[in-house]
Amino acid sequence: MSAPPHSTDKTLPEWDDLSVLVAEVEAAIWDEHFDDAARLLEVNIAALWFGLRPARMAGVLEILLENLPSPPLLLIAAYRILKASRAERAESRKSLSDIDSEDPQQMFILAMFRMHDLRMEGRVVEALAQAEIIEELLGKMRFVLDPQGVWRLQASLEIGISAMLAGDFTKALTIFTQVQLHPATPKYSYLTRAVLVKSALI
Known part of the structure; x- marks a missing residue:
């Protein structure tokens, strides 16, 4: 075998x-x-x-x-x-009723997918609007559910990309700069590299 x-x-x-x-x-x-x-x-x-x-x-x-x-x-x-389909993720209360809305990790994953879905549909301003929800969920996960900050790193990358596509380059660069100041973690160096590449495009 x-x-x-x-x-x-x-x-x-x-x-x-x-x-x-x-x-x-x-x-x-x-x-x-x-x-x-x-x-x-x-x-x-x-x-x-x-x-x-x-x-x-x-x-x-x-x-x-x-x-x-x-x-x-x-x-x-x-x-x-x-x-779930994009439509189902957009209407999570109906089609994803078994997702625990009180669990920040589950809701974070859903919000990240929503941001991606909206970007794929060309609705970049709406995608960027998901950033506020994601930031709120990250605050709930801090220390206990995300002690190494990897969710924050990944979210920052996605939010930065959404900001770039929405034409908000100031926000994108600010977010990418914050990521670069994050303490280096070899295990998640791929995220830092991705941010450096995106920053170079601005």
Whole structure:
């Protein structure tokens, strides 16, 4: 049987901490160590959201939900949000009623998807308006649910991109500058690199 994806293939564009994390999840799934995979996902969901393509992320979550007797609620919510259509995410009260509106992590994921959906539809001003909701949720997650600030880093990248597309380059540059001042974390260096690239375009 061939090796699981990413486990030994070091021809990836960037064999950094993110690639290693993706490889660990893929290896755990391959070896059917579903508890280990779920634990990695739950703790590092922000990073893996970036490291796995959406289709693969949905596939991994589906495997875990099918094979774990009691999958973590965050992973259940992430899967349902990921699989929902844009229209369903826009009307979350009706179609995603099982998402816990009191859980800032679940609502944060939903808000991030909404921002992305609106950008894809060309509604960049509305996408940027999601920033206020995201900032409020980040405030609730600070220290306890986002001790390393990775959600904030990822949100800043998405908000900055939305600001650029909406023509608010001052806001975009301000956000990107704040990210660059964030204490360096090797595990999430890919986010800092992405911000540096975007900043250079302004």
